Amino acid sequence: MTAPVGGNGSGERVFIRLGPPPEEPNQFVVEGAPQSYSPEVRARLEVDAKEIISRYPDKRSALLPLLHLVQAEDSYLTPAGLEFCGEQIGLTGAEVSAVGSFYTMYRRGPTGDYLVGVCTNTLCAVMGGDAVFGSLKEHLGIGNDETTADGSVTLQHIECNAACDFAPVVMVNWEFYDNQTPESARELVDSLRDGKPKAPTRGAPLCKFRETSRILAGLPDERPDEGQGGAGAATLAGLQVAKEKGMEPPPAPGGKS
Numbered sequence: 001m002t003a004p005v006g007g008n009g010s011g012e013r014v015f016i017r018l019g020p021p022p023e024e025p026n027q028f029v030v031e032g033a034p035q036s037y038s039p040e041v042r043a044r045l046e047v048d049a050k051e052i053i054s055r056y057p058d059k060r061s062a063l064l065p066l067l068h069l070v071q072a073e074d075s076y077l078t079p080a081g082l083e084f085c086g087e088q089i090g091l092t093g094a095e096v097s098a099v100g101s102f103y104t105m106y107r108r109g110p111t112g113d114y115l116v117g118v119c120t121n122t123l124c125a126v127m128g129g130d131a132v133f134g135s136l137k138e139h140l141g142i143g144n145d146e147t148t149a150d151g152s153v154t155l156q157h158i159e160c161n162a163a164c165d166f167a168p169v170v171m172v173n174w175e176f177y178d179n180q181t182p183e184s185a186r187e188l189v190d191s192l193r194d195g196k197p198k199a200p201t202r203g204a205p206l207c208k209f210r211e212t213s214r215i216l217a218g219l220p221d222e223r224p225d226e227g228q229g230g231a232g233a234a235t236l237a238g239l240q241v242a243k244e245k246g247m248e249p250p251p252a253p254g255g256k257s
């Protein structure tokens with residue numbers, strides 16, 4: 001679908017495209033997707049859903065973590081998962097689908113054990129992100145949003161992940177791998193496929209996509225926390241220079257600091 005946005009000065013009308021990018025599937029229903037859960041699966045999920053919903057004063061507010069919960073079950077949003085979420089919090093299928101289709105962290109097709117996202121936004125692209133993505137496509141023999149035949153890796157180009165000072169950045173199941181090159185990225189995906197994942201540059205040890213989805217749903221994260229997260233040296237470089245030069249922020253309006 002396109003929509004006119006005005007003239008270009010030469011009397012011609014200019015059109016912009018509306019709707020999802022053409023490379024992304026715009027339907028949740030894919031062939032073979034579960035349409036409903038068995039009583040056993042439903043009973044298990046209801047225990048987790050109850051805990052998640054109890055954290056919110058209004059149960060509708062639990063929709064985002066519930067979507068991660070069903071994504072942990074299926075590796076993507078399925079009709080069964082969408083229906084389950086709606087039933088738990090009293091939303092219609094249309095309301096659940098509208099939210100689920102808005103956020104790119106919710107997947108619309110089966111996802112491998114490791115979702116490898118290569119940032120190809122402006123800064124990462126000029127620092128080599130496009131070359132990294134091209135190299136991985138060739139190395140894995142798959143295109144954007146496709147999964148290797150062994151089900152281990154789904155490749156995806158992603159937008160800025162707010163780690164531009166470590167460009168080009170690759171994320172695996174939303175953990176950072178900074179300052180990548182085509183060579184290091186190929187070694188990274190090889191380690192995933194060999195079952196010996198390289199450790200992220202920052203953040204907690206890597207886990208598989210479905211486990212990551214459960215953590216994002218707010219369920220317990222058993223990974224060791226040794227303070228791996230937080231800002232890295234590149235992020236803090238400006239602050240360091242400011243300290244060395246004795247720079248102070250200007251006083252806040254009204255004299256408050």
Ligand code: FES
Pocket residue numbers: 119120121122123124125159160161162163164167168169
């Ligand atoms: S442009 Fe890649 S993290 Fe910002």
